[in-house]
Amino acid sequence: MSDDLDRKLESKIEKILIDKQHRGKIFDGFDKNKTLNDVLDKPTMMTLYDMINDEIISYVNGVIKAGKESVVFWAVDKNKNDVALKVYLVSTSNFKKRSQYLIGDPRFSRIKKGTRNIVYLWARKEFTNLNQCYEKNIPVVKPIHVSKNVLAMEFMGKNGVPEKRLLESEIEYSDYEESIELIRRFYQEANLVHGDFSEYNIFKTSDGLVAFDLGSAVDIEHPNSKTFLERDINNITKFFVRRGLTIPNPLDVINEVTK
Ligand SMILES: Nc1ncnc2c1ncn2[C@@H]1O[C@H](COP(=O)(O)OP(=O)(O)OP(=O)(O)O)[C@@H](O)[C@H]1O
Ligand SMILES: [Mg+2]
Incomplete structure (x- = not known):
């Protein structure tokens, strides 16, 4: 996607989130939020909602970066620590590009069919890769949690700026x-x-x-x-x-x- 489109998508999501924030209801009543649903499908909204219920995050503050295949959000947990959420988009998932990094890796020999499953596997793969490095004290971003197509990790930066x-x-x-x-x-x-x-x-x-x-x-x-x-x-x-x-x-x- 061009930078221009990236920026448009970014400001679109940002606007929705900020509007909600002003009403103090981030990701609450998301069903009515048609435009946000265009970018994040309903299952993804449910996953974010579950992560709030499971207290992995408290709320989502804004968009850090919107790309073609993923959107990175700035979220906050209950201790007021910033969290980065990388949401892999199911609708624009490029299987051809990703398959070469999945097929042949002995850790992921069982690959379930279907775009959604492959996107979930991809998110889990990123989480596993981060963990494997983090456990060895190799300087990578600290992984926190993965659920379906949403990866939570330590936020690197300040005030939402990476x-x-x-x-x-x-x-x-x-x-x-x-x-x-x-x-x-x-x-x-x-x-x-x-x-x-x-x-x-x-x-x-x-x-x-x-x-x-x-x-x-x-x-x-x-x-x-x-x-x-x-x-x-x-x-x-x-x-x-x-x-x-x-x-x-x-x-x-x-x-x-x-x-
Ligand atoms: N943990 C983090 N903390 C702060 N900012 C982050 C974090 N992870 C990602 N970002 C921001 O989001 C941007 C995009 O992240 P990332 O490179 O992981 O996704 P991507 O490039 O869209 O992925 P891909 O290359 O697979 O398409 C980064 O350039 C960075 O600015
Ligand atoms: Mg990148």
Whole structure:
């Protein structure tokens, strides 16, 4: 989707949520909310509602980012901690794109048919991938909960504004080294290849780099894991080269990571 459409969708959802917020009834009486239902279908609204009842969140505050296949919301829990909710949209799910990261991963050998099931599996896969890294103290966004197509995670940022990604940050050589260290630890400690590792999916925080968007990450036993790893290293190398750094040859890096 173009940035323009993204922005339109974003402001549309934002408006609905803010209107509701002013009435103090966020996601209450959502049945009447036709426009929001156009973006989030009824089962998704029910899932959000269940998450409120289960006290995973208290309310939803606004939209962080609306993309074609997912919308990320800023929610708040009962202790007033910010929570990020990534809602995978069932209506625009691209099975062709995702299947290559599902089929062949030994952890997800049982794939139920049907778009909805595949979207749910995808959300669970992102949650599992985050957990596998988080348990090893690899700096990724902390996973909180997954339910159907909704993934709850620690909110990275302040007042609903996300941390800057590498893309929007000033870069030093140590960012390159940290990036490669992330890829190495994904591989060696979490047995994973990110699969979508780029300046778009890494926050640069005052405590260092934090990776996110792990839906595409595959087990290293996946038949294409090496290809995905090479692509991850090539992509991040290109980014740092564009930013004017002199970077080691990706081929040597791949050997280092898999050694
Ligand atoms: N935990 C979080 N805390 C704060 N902001 C977040 C968080 N997760 C995601 N975001 C924001 O939402 C944006 C989109 O998130 P993400 O990259 O996971 O989705 P996506 O790019 O739509 O996914 P995909 O690449 O699978 O289409 C991020 O660029 C970031 O600004
Ligand atoms: Mg992303």
